[in-house]
Amino acid sequence: MGYRLLADAVLAVHFLFIVFVIFGGLLAIRWPRAAWIHLPCLAWGAAIVTKGWVCPLTPLEVRLRRLAGEAGYEDSFIEHYILGLVYPGGLTAGVQAFLGGLLVAFNLVVYGVVWWAWRGCRR
Numbered sequence: 001m002g003y004r005l006l007a008d009a010v011l012a013v014h015f016l017f018i019v020f021v022i023f024g025g026l027l028a029i030r031w032p033r034a035a036w037i038h039l040p041c042l043a044w045g046a047a048i049v050t051k052g053w054v055c056p057l058t059p060l061e062v063r064l065r066r067l068a069g070e071a072g073y074e075d076s077f078i079e080h081y082i083l084g085l086v087y088p089g090g091l092t093a094g095v096q097a098f099l100g101g102l103l104v105a106f107n108l109v110v111y112g113v114v115w116w117a118w119r120g121c122r123r
Contacts, residue, residue, distance in 0.1 A: 003068035010061040017057070021045030022103060025110035032118055035111070042107055050100030052093065 022045075024038035048055050065071070 003064045004070065007061050007064035007068060007070075010057055010064060014055070014057040014061065017041070018045065022106070025107045025114070028111065028114045029117060032114060035114065042103070046100050046104050049096055049103060052096055 020038070021041050024034065024041060027034040028038060047053065
């Protein structure tokens with residue numbers, strides 16, 4: 001029971017981290033110092049997606065699930081939990097590059113708004 005709860009906690013943290021990577025730049029509109037936390041997380045998330053790396057939280061969750069007597073899974077967190085909902089056909093290198101580019105492009109727009117707002121406040 002304890003390992004399953006730990007695995008679920010890792011899953012929740014992993015999911016929240018992904019949400020923060022995608023939308024955390026929006027916090028910088030209200031709190032510009034949030035960018036100091038978000039930008040390294042964004043760089044890490046974009047690298048994970050575009051390079052096809054495995055986030056360290058994925059094997060941790062799988063290990064905890066196996067210790068709890070569950071099957072675990074072999075693919076990545078995104079492939080296992082999210083990709084099936086969005087892209088049922090599977091994850092290819094092209095899809096990964098597209099998702100990484102979309103992530104960076106979205107946040108470039110957000111930080112453009114942050115920069116514009118910050119510049120407007122300084123005048």
